Amino acid sequence: MIQNPFRCFHMCPEIIQLAVMMYVRFPRSLCNVEDLLHERGIDICHETVSHWVDRFGSCFAHKIRKC
Numbered sequence: 616m617i618q619n620p621f622r623c624f625h626m627c628p629e630i631i632q633l634a635v636m637m638y639v640r641f642p643r644s645l646c647n648v649e650d651l652l653h654e655r656g657i658d659i660c661h662e663t664v665s666h667w668v669d670r671f672g673s674c675f676a677h678k679i680r681k682c
Contacts, residue, residue: 634667635668637651645668
């Protein structure tokens with residue numbers, strides 16, 4: 616059985632994916648991503664975005680290449 620990679624995180628997977636994709640896909644700094652998410656009512660720190668990019672960036676990239 617495949618384990619859920621988001622099981623230890625309190626934020627929903629869609630928000631994690633949005634933050635990672637905003638950072639990787641567009642030329643934005645971590646603070647810019649934090650500000651953009653804050654405008655959408657999502658209050659997280661840029662350090663959290665950095666952690667998510669390190670943890671899930673390659674996983675999302677693999678999914679995109681697969682399609």
